[in-house]
Amino acid sequence: MLTQDYLVVATSRTKQALEDEIGDHENFLPLEVDITNDTDVNRAVLSAIDYFGRIDVLVNNAGYGQTGALEELSDLETRRNYDVNVFGSLNFIRHITPYFRRQQSGHIFNIASIGGLVGNFPAFGVYCSTKFAVAGFTEALAVEMQPFGVHTTLVYPGYFRTEFLSENSIHTAANPIADYISARETEAAHLQQIHGNQANDPQRAAVLLIELSTIPNPHFIF
Template structure:
C-alpha cells in the first residue's frame, strides 16, 4: 500500500486494543488510540509521532468523543477504520445489580460506542469510505450464562444497532462488521476490567459458580491468541466485501451453533401454536 489507512481504536491501553495498536504501527499504519488515561497509552506504546496519536477520551462524554474524533481528523486528515473496542464485564444476577451498576455498564459498552459512531459517521459519509468494527462478544449472541445477563444484554444491544448501522451506511460506501469474539487470553477477566456485584446474594449459587469459573479458571486459560485476533481484524479491514457478522474463535463458533440449534428446535416444536395468530379469511 502506498498510503496506509488511518485507524481509530477505543480502549487501546490494554488487551486486544493495545495489541492491535502495536501491530498496526509495526506494519506502518497510522493509528489514533484512545484511553481514559493518555499516559497509560504513552507508557505502553510511546510518545506521539507522525504515525501514532494517543488521545485521552471519556467514552461516556459525547462532547469529549467529538473532540477526539476532530483531533484525529485534524492530525491525520481522515479516519478509515474505526474500532469500538472499549468495554468491561459487569458480573451479577439481575436481582443483585443496582441501577447504577447496570447503567454504568450500558454507558460504556453501548452508549460509549454510539457516541463514537455518532461523531465519526459524518466524516465517513463525506469521504464515502470507511470501515467500522463493533466488538461485541459471543455473549452478544447467546446470553444463557447465569450472572452475566447485564453484560450480555449490552452486547446484544451492540449487535442490534450494528445490524441497522450496516444498512444505514451501506449507501455511502462504509462497511460495518459486528465481531463476536470468544474467550481471548487478555486481561479482560482481570481486576480493573471486570466488576463483581457490590451486594451479592448468597442464594444465587449457580451465578457464583459461573463467576468464580470465569475469574479463577477461565482467566489466564482462554483458548484464543489476541495476537492472531488482531491479525484477523487487519485482514478483514482489507477485504473488498467484509462480512457484517463475524464470529472469532472456535469457542465462538461452538456457542453460536448451540444457540442456532436451540432456536431451530424451538421453532420446530412450537410451529403450530406460533403461527396460529394470523387473521383468517
C-alpha cells in the same frame, strides 16, 4: 499495525497507560477519552482528524464485564455498564459517520461478544444484554451506511487472552445475595480458572481485522 506503517489513534481512560504500552511513535496518537461523554468523544474525533487528516477505520472495542444476578445489580451498576458498552460505541459512531459519509468510504468494527449471541450465563445477564444491544444496532448501522460505501463488521469474539477478566476490567455486584449460588460459581470460574487461560490470541484477531479492512467486500459477521 505501527510496524506496517498504519496511522493509529488509540483511546483510553488514561493517556499514560497508552504511552507506557506503546511508547512514542510518529504514527501513533494516544488520547485520553471518557467514551461515555459525548463532548469528550467529539473532541477526540476532531483531534484525530486534525492530526492525521482523516479516519478510515473505527474499532469500537471499549467495554467491561459486569457480573451479578439481575436482582443483585443496582440501577447504577446496570446503567454504568450500558453507558460504556453501548452508549460509548454509539457516541463514536455518531461523530465519525459524518466523515465517512462525506468521503464515501470507511469501515466500522463493533466488538460484541459470544455473550451477544447466547445469554444463558448466570451472573452475566446485564453484560450479555449490552452485547445483544451492540449486535442489534450494528445490524441497522450496516444497512444505513451501505449506500455511502461504508462497511460494517460485527465481531463476536469468544475468550481471548486479554485483561477482560482482570480485577481492573470485571466488576462484581456491590451487594451480592447468598442465594445465588450458580452466579457465584460462574464468577469464580471466570475469574479464577478462565482468566489467563483463554484459548484465543488477540494479536491474531488484530491481524484478521486489518485484513478485513483491506478487502472490497468484507464479511458483516466475524
